[in-house]
Amino acid sequence: MTAPAPPPTKMDVPVKRLLVTLATAGAVAGFLIVFVFGWTQPIIQAYKAEQLRLAVQEVLKAPDRFDTLYVHDGALTAELPAGVDGTTLEQVFVGYREDGERIGFAVAAGEPGFQDIVRLIFGYDRASGTVLGMKVLESKETPGLGDKIEKDSAFVLQFDGAVTPLLGVKPRDATGDLHEIDMITGATISSRVVIRIINNTIERLGPLLDAYAASYAAATVP
């Protein structure tokens, strides 16, 4: 067996070749990624849109149809002025019954939870101040404890018909008041996050919802 050759003392490959190699590899990689991006992106977007549609259906208790409203210039609007991209704006969904009567609004919102941002969507009837339903869209809460905010149906179903502002209570202190939500034992932080997201979102968007409801009523009165 021969001894390994000593390392070369001077650069025996011209710099130009190194540059050309890396540039070519980078360009080929770039093309490939763009190609795959073009193929997968429509599928991913369609899936996300479908998930959102199902979530809106769920929290508004199967509306006949729903419209998308955009938060633009401090007001809710269904039609955006030309040149404004709706996908970058916050969206509120408004659901209608078969007879055209408004069921309520569905709003998606997120705030930091125990591990990461918790994102949820909830249906809300502004007139009576009741939550119609709640569904967690994204969370990385602790498996087995914090993830009960999406998996424990006893917790999730409490939101149906709860009256805002919501108040988190320990199960043993519950009095049956409609504002109360029993928090999950061992997942107090995750439970509080859900309640806080709903309360904060209503506080933030409430005036906008009122303004929209007033203008809508004015527009439909003959």
Added chain:
Amino acid sequence: MSPRETAPQADFFRGVWRENPVLIQMLGLCPALAVTNTVENSLWMGLATFFVLTGSSFIVSLIKKLIPGEVRIPTFILIIATFVTVADMSLEAIVPTVHKQLGAFVALIVVNCMILSRQEAFAAKRPLGRSLLDAFGTGLGFIVALVMMGAIREVLGNGTLMGFSLFGPNFEPWVIFILPPGGFLTLGFWLLLLNWFQKWRTERAKVRAWPEGVGAPPERKAA
């Protein structure tokens, strides 16, 4: 055949068991600990890594003569990163729920030392066919190891296997097994078991190889 050359089937099986990347070489432990909380996640993580490994080995072995030694590491990483990006986007399009569970760990395949080590140690020096065999073997070994971890963690931590309930509603799952500590416990358990088995086999081989009629083999020394 020089002593360093190996048979084609040896290139394949070496990675599956005798030099299993996770259980023997202890490479790629980050995904092996982080995303093996269910069999399904383990399987998809293993498949994604398998895809990246075989794809990179194929390309690296194909163009190894064109890459100057000075820039081989950046070029390998570039090739690996391209395959990872492709795997990441494809997983999101094909199995969005699993992609959500795996989170950042798909993108982190780029820095899986198992993959770079196979390029540097094997694909950059061997012919195409052998590199592919080696990548298939190592990738399969990685899937096997991840599924072994995932099976134990899912059964104990969730009471299910591949999503099917095993023990009925009265089983209280050991949540710790799907949390990070469970990953370490399970890996430790497998390593203990495999090392014990290896030791037992070595001892047995020693006893069998002992010539007849020269007395009993020495007893194992007490620890």
